[in-house]
Amino acid sequence: MSKVVRVGELASHVGERVTLQGWLYNKRSSGKLHFLEVRDGSGLCQCVMFKGDVPAETFAHGDRVQQESALRVTGIVREHAKLQGTFELGVSELEVLAAPTAEYPISPKDHGTDFLMDHRHLWLRSRRQWAILRIRHEIISAVRDYFDKHDFTLVDAPIFTPSACEGTSNLFETDYHGEPAYLTQSGQLYMEAAAAAFGKAYCFGPTFRAEKSKTRRHLAEFWMVEPEVAFMDLEGDMNLAEDFLCSVVQRVLSERRKELEVLERNTSFLEKVQKPFPRITYHRAIEILNAAGHEAKVGDDFGGDEETIISKEFDRPLMVHHYPIDLKAFYFKRDASDPSLALNMDVLAPEGYGEIIGGGQREDDLVRLEHAIETHGLPRAPFEWYLDVRRYGSFPHAGFGLGIERSVAWICGLPHVRETIPFPRMLNRLSP
16 A cells, blocks of 8 residues: 655655556656656656556556546655656556546647637646646735734625725626625725724725726736724835735745746746835826826826836835825825825836735715715715714724735736636636
């Protein structure tokens, strides 16, 4: 009997006879040798079958086995002769548990994006997608660990909401027992209520935007983490976002080097993600755009092109703060020294990846918040519960939201967010 182990555990079993259970990722033959590359979710292992070590029937079986066959492979673990830290299996037994009933559609040759997206359920098995989603897992784990270790309480926000944070023009509307409801675009308003109960709260879950956008940065369904802290101002909010983001990136660099190597990610850019981040005002950002030959004036909002130009001036994430209040949602607090400006901030990732964090200080004055709701043309009734947060012990507070998919795209160095989530939902894609 041999012990069943995972590929990721082979380093601890050198010289031992073990069994791997997984799928054939690739194979090649060289005369009396078969090289079977087996994946099991924890990694890839080269399983070397020598004709003289196995029965003739087993060797012939190794020649016929098809890509993505489910296998059970037994043999002796050894370190690769040329690749230090890489381990392989000298095969003595091979059992095919299930062979494909048809030729596997995703071959080593190049395929178009639409084809791969149509076969996303199978594309996930590829080495590149494996690496991306392992890094995504690490990012999510790092996010939770950071807030848990800093005394935040996880408070789950609802998916169905009766109102929108920023208007309903880009929301998915649905029927909720005869009443209109919306798929949430943010859990922020609920976290403001939670901050009054716990002081430091965060939510982490799916959010939805119905924007008819096809850019490389947009999805219809994505994940956000949104912390909210009582008695925190804009400066404290920027300090929190900075420390948080550094912690997440350092965690990935520490724990997922192998996956970053699979993606051929230049980690020198990520090594520079250290405090302090540059901090510039919105007006300074306008000056940077103009100096780069990009026409921009005060009052213009920043899109992907503008964010790319601004961020290229810096070697690490930067913070742009104090945007015109007219560009921001109703809940932002005005700067007391210049009421035309919001106490907000965006964190722009370098290398052209743009905004990954948006947040700021919230309006804590009841009268001003009521006026802001009216000015933005929002219905009053759905926000009465939100106004109660100000009616009963109002307090200064601030927070932000980080988009997981944009962060994964940046950390992995990906050109499009569609690879950052297992099953992306985009303007023209609802399956698989």
